[in-house]
Amino acid sequence: LAKTTQPISMDSYEGQEVNITCSHNNIATNDYITWYQQFPSQGPRFIIQGYKTKVTNEVASLFIPADRKSSTLSLPRVSLSDTAVYYCLVGVDGSSNTGKLIFGQGTTLQVKP
Amino acid sequence: GAGVSQTPSNKVTEKGKYVELRCDPISGHTALYWYRQSLGQGPEFLIYFQGTGAADDSGLPNDRFFAVRPEGSVSTLKIQRTERGDSAVYLCASRRDAANTDTQYFGPGTRLTVL
Numbered sequence: 001l002a003k004t005t006q007p008i009s010m011d012s013y014e015g016q017e018v019n020i021t022c023s024h025n026n027i028a029t030n031d032y033i034t035w036y037q038q039f040p041s042q043g044p045r046f047i048i049q050g051y052k053t054k055v056t057n058e059v060a061s062l063f064i065p066a067d068r069k070s071s072t073l074s075l076p077r078v079s080l081s082d083t084a085v086y087y088c089l090v091g092v093d094g095s096s097n098t099g100k101l102i103f104g105q106g107t108t109l110q111v112k113p
Numbered sequence: 114g115a116g117v118s119q120t121p122s123n124k125v126t127e128k129g130k131y132v133e134l135r136c137d138p139i140s141g142h143t144a145l146y147w148y149r150q151s152l153g154q155g156p157e158f159l160i161y162f163q164g165t166g167a168a169d170d171s172g173l174p175n176d177r178f179f180a181v182r183p184e185g186s187v188s189t190l191k192i193q194r195t196e197r198g199d200s201a202v203y204l205c206a207s208r209r210d211a212a213n214t215d216t217q218y219f220g221p222g223t224r225l226t227v228l
Contacts, residue, residue, distance in 0.1 A: 043204045043219025044156065087155055098169040100146060101217060103155025
């Protein structure tokens with residue numbers, strides 16, 4: 001599976017837009033890019049998934065450049081409740097076709113008042 | 114609708130004891146995963162079920178760990194002769210079908226503490 005690199009932590013203030021960039025230089029042609037969010041004492045929660053260009057849903061936007069070697073999760077106007085760990089995942093398990101997720105350390109986002 | 118549920122939410126045991134952790138997936142979801150998460154780390158894959166069978170158990174750390182899903186719904190993760198290093202949050206996730214890009218829905222986890 002493609003390895004991902006993302007910042008360990010980020011700070012922001014309420015009302016600001018937050019962009020978290022993930023590098024995945026070895027992404028394969030058939031790999032999707034998926035972001036999960038995890039609050040303390042909860043399991044991860046799917047946020048958004050994309051393959052190329054831009055994807056937007058009610059929670060976030062995902063920007064993927066043409067070379068797909070990176071992606072940026074954009075959270076508009078964050079609030080204190082967006083404080084969480086954000087994981088960038090790339091690909092599915094192509095060897096065994098199980099769909100198992102491979103998580104890195106994630107980015108801990110701290111939103112301050 | 115109901116999400117993935119896991120019981121117990123917390124389990125404290127002594128070194129050498131046997132424990133069972135239960136996962137109730139979303140109704141109708143055929144795929145079920147177990148992950149383990151240590152403090153400060155992302156979840157780590159343990160085992161994957163498609164229906165009743167374990168399709169991939171490559172993440173189980175050793176033969177003290179075993180999981181079953183006899184009727185293709187509820188799953189139980191079993192740990193024998195627990196060790197302090199087994200302390201972690203054990204997460205269960207389910208997915209609707211075999212499409213690998215489909216969303217996995219996670220439960221809240223069971224926090225296992227081995228004293």
